[in-house]
Amino acid sequence: MKxxxxxxxxxxxxxxxSLANNVLAKPKQLIKxxxxxxxxxxxxxxxxxxxxxxxxGMVGAxxxxxxxxxxxxxxxxxxQLVKVVVPLSCHTQQWFIEDIAEDINxxxxxxxxxxxxxxxxxxxxxxxxxxxxxTRDDDLRGEQCRDNxxxxxxxxxxxxxxxxxxxxxxxWKKWFLVTGMDKNDRLFSKAIKRSAKKFGLNIMAxxxxxHTYDAxxxxxxxxxxxxxxxxxxxxxxxxxxxGLFGEYLDYRTWKPRPVMGTQGLVATSWHETHEQWxxxxxxxxxxxxAGRLMEEEDYAAYLAVRAIGEASVRTKSNQLFPIKDYLxxxxxxxxxxxxKPLSFRAWNGQLRQPILLAAPRSLVTVAxxxxxxxxxxxxxxxxxxxxxxxxxRK
Amino acid sequence: MKQWxxxxxxxxxxxxxxxxxxxxVTLEKDNALAIVDPIKxxxxxxxxxxxxxxxxxxxxxxxxxxxATSDDDTIKIIDSETLKEVGELPxxxxxxxxxxxPTGDRLYVSNEDDNLVTVIDVVAKKVIKxxxxxxxxxxxxxxxxxxxxxxxxETTNMIHWINTKTLEIVENTLVDPRPRAAHFTxxxxxxxxxxxxxxxxxxxxxxxxxxxxNISLAIQGVSRDKILPVGxxxxxxGRYGYVAMGSANRVAVINAKTFEVEKFLLxxxxxWNLAFSPDQKRLYTTNGMSNDMSIIxxxxxxxxxxxxxxxxxxxxxxxx
Numbered sequence: 201m202k203x204x205x206x207x208x209x210x211x212x213x214x215x216x217x218s219l220a221n222n223v224l225a226k227p228k229q230l231i232k233x234x235x236x237x238x239x240x241x242x243x244x245x246x247x248x249x250x251x252x253x254x255x256x257g258m259v260g261a262x263x264x265x266x267x268x269x270x271x272x273x274x275x276x277x278x279x280q281l282v283k284v285v286v287p288l289s290c291h292t293q294q295w296f297i298e299d300i301a302e303d304i305n306x307x308x309x310x311x312x313x314x315x316x317x318x319x320x321x322x323x324x325x326x327x328x329x330x331x332x333x334x335t336r337d338d339d340l341r342g343e344q345c346r347d348n349x350x351x352x353x354x355x356x357x358x359x360x361x362x363x364x365x366x367x368x369x370x371x372w373k374k375w376f377l378v379t380g381m382d383k384n385d386r387l388f389s390k391a392i393k394r395s396a397k398k399f400g401l402n403i404m405a406x407x408x409x410x411h412t413y414d415a416x417x418x419x420x421x422x423x424x425x426x427x428x429x430x431x432x433x434x435x436x437x438x439x440x441x442x443g444l445f446g447e448y449l450d451y452r453t454w455k456p457r458p459v460m461g462t463q464g465l466v467a468t469s470w471h472e473t474h475e476q477w478x479x480x481x482x483x484x485x486x487x488x489x490a491g492r493l494m495e496e497e498d499y500a501a502y503l504a505v506r507a508i509g510e511a512s513v514r515t516k517s518n519q520l521f522p523i524k525d526y527l528x529x530x531x532x533x534x535x536x537x538x539x540k541p542l543s544f545r546a547w548n549g550q551l552r553q554p555i556l557l558a559a560p561r562s563l564v565t566v567a568x569x570x571x572x573x574x575x576x577x578x579x580x581x582x583x584x585x586x587x588x589x590x591x592x593r594k
Numbered sequence: 595m596k597q598w599x600x601x602x603x604x605x606x607x608x609x610x611x612x613x614x615x616x617x618x619v620t621l622e623k624d625n626a627l628a629i630v631d632p633i634k635x636x637x638x639x640x641x642x643x644x645x646x647x648x649x650x651x652x653x654x655x656x657x658x659x660x661x662a663t664s665d666d667d668t669i670k671i672i673d674s675e676t677l678k679e680v681g682e683l684p685x686x687x688x689x690x691x692x693x694x695x696p697t698g699d700r701l702y703v704s705n706e707d708d709n710l711v712t713v714i715d716v717v718a719k720k721v722i723k724x725x726x727x728x729x730x731x732x733x734x735x736x737x738x739x740x741x742x743x744x745x746x747x748e749t750t751n752m753i754h755w756i757n758t759k760t761l762e763i764v765e766n767t768l769v770d771p772r773p774r775a776a777h778f779t780x781x782x783x784x785x786x787x788x789x790x791x792x793x794x795x796x797x798x799x800x801x802x803x804x805x806x807x808n809i810s811l812a813i814q815g816v817s818r819d820k821i822l823p824v825g826x827x828x829x830x831x832g833r834y835g836y837v838a839m840g841s842a843n844r845v846a847v848i849n850a851k852t853f854e855v856e857k858f859l860l861x862x863x864x865x866w867n868l869a870f871s872p873d874q875k876r877l878y879t880t881n882g883m884s885n886d887m888s889i890i891x892x893x894x895x896x897x898x899x900x901x902x903x904x905x906x907x908x909x910x911x912x913x914x
Binding site for chain 2: 267270271273274275478481484485488506510513514533534535539540541573577578579
């Protein structure tokens with residue numbers, strides 16, 4: 201019972217102003233979309249600069265529902281977002297079964313990989329389409345891929361390829377790779393090694409950052425020592441997804457070298473400095489409703505809900521298969537404020553998209569970098585392309 | 595005395611600016627208006643105008659310029675001779691593009707952030723009506739016969755047909771993704787609409803409101819991702835239409851009878867908006883990323899000149 205009170209159902213305003221009479225007369229087609237996430241424990245503050253955000257992703261989905269409904273007033277369609285926020289101590293699959301399984305075809309999932317896998321493998325999830333807005337894992341797009349999951353965030357391989365293309369263009373071909381102790385750091389490190397091989401760049405040295413000291417207090421003296429023994433490199437590439445030490449590397453290396461990877465120059469699907477191709481409109485609209493900047497999860501959730509909107513308008517349907525087929529077909533082209541049409545790779549469900557390469561206060565460039573060619577779309581120079589895909593997706 | 599002569603000289607100079615044909619270009623990042631002599635091919639001067647100026651049009655009598663200064667949330671009225679601000683129109687928030695009725699008395703403004711079209715009485719400087727449209731309305735046009743105003747919403751992917759008598763939306767046409775600009779043919783029979791994301795030009799029949807032709811603007815040797823059509827114009831005789839191709843850095847020349855794409859003319863980087871010279875012998879383009887404008891001779895379909903104008907040239911209009 202308590203649970204039901206926690207399920208917030210957003211019914212957006214149905215605008216009646218200026219509606220054509222013939223549209224008003226028709227009953228509206230209802231398209232239900234669920235959004236499932238779990239509360240997170242507030243992590244220890246790494247920096248006082250970044251405030252912990254509990255609702256990353258949610259606001260993006262809300263904004264997209266509003267956009268879908270603005271469109272829906274002209275197509276006699278109505279979109280409903282069913283938000284399921286699972287408390288910290290509860291099982292996400294239980295909540296999925298009880299609150300979503302029955303009658304919702306489309307589910308935006310903002311959960312880490314292990315939980316996403318459990319939900320995706322539930323019998324109740326087999327006739328649904330899940331929109332993963334949280335993970336970056338390459339295995340989820342490869343041998344671990346699922347037929348009922350689409351991935352909205354760029355994979356680690358796509359991000360590493362974006363960085364590699366830029367480094368190749370700059371002729372910064374010699375890398376010093378520093379990896380943190382977290383499992384995800386090792387995954388990003390693996391993606392970096394793959395990209396270096398793919399684009400013919402050299403990893404001159406590899407080291408692990410072991411957290412044996414308080415970085416904030418001793419970075420000034422420890423980073424020079426840590427980087428001193430590596431002599432011949434152009435760029436320091438850091439793999440620290442949680443941001444535990446990467447911020448302390450820049451300006452403290454023994455040699456004057458730029459930092460890129462998870463800190464310094466980062467590869468991201470969205471960034472506060474991005475304002476081209478109508479992005480400034482998106483940034484402003486988001487800030488107005490959220491009172492904060494748009495994060496990657498918000499952008500991914502926005503795109504997921506907008507993709508459902510776009511496909512339902514084009515197919516005039518609220519059913520799983522016409523929409524899924526449309527999303528994975530050649531016709532689908534989603535506008536994502538990055539100057540190129542976004543679409544899904546049919547072989548692994550990954551959203552094709554340009555990747556922003558951003559410094560903290562400046563957008564440096566957008567990948568794919570000019571000159572990296574592909575026979576169908578240059579966007580497929582980023583990440584696992586069809587011939588190398590290990591996903592057995594139908 | 596000397597100074598007085600100097601002032602007189604400057605005054606005469608500024609008057610001579612507006613005697614010949616004059617091109618006005620809004621500079622989004624310089625918060626300014628560039629004034630160009632297209633015959634001499636020279637930038638004459640740049641005047642500060644307001645925050646983030648984008649859309650610009652000339653009043654029916656050529657006496658005033660309307661300029662959307664988006665971050666000031668207003669449309670400024672500028673005397674096209676003295677270049678002084680003489681008034682403002684209540685445009686609503688973040689005005690970007692707008693269209694003037696052929697009678698010159700009404701302005702239809704896209705308010706991108708609010709999903710609205712604001713209809714303004716130009717003489718009374720009053721808002722007549724707010725019309726709810728799709729998400730992120732951008733392209734807007736009024737038919738030369740004054741029967742229709744159309745608004746293109748970029749995220750909803752629709753053309754909304756507004757009856758100019760009732761100011762109600764009477765029909766919506768679903769178009770290719772991210773429709774940017776719309777332009778009516780001089781006979782008001784067709785509406786040409788560009789889709790930035792699909793890289794297409796759609797020809798809509800005004801009578802049926804349906805797409806009668808969808809033209810792919812693919813260029814050999816240029817990746818599909820770079821084909822991002824934006825501005826579109828059609829000459830008065832209905833011979834050619836021209837489409838600014840964004841990051842493809844070209845203007846497409848389309849035969850308005852056969853709908854064949856005859857040519858692509860290489861201009862500056864991220865070509866955005868287009869304007870004819872008053873005699874329609876030349877076409878002017880704004881090239882957002884290379885900070886210049888190009889001049890195209892329409893008899894030969896050749897680019898004759900590029901002129902540096904300032905940062906992020908956006909809108910453009912030519913005055914006789």
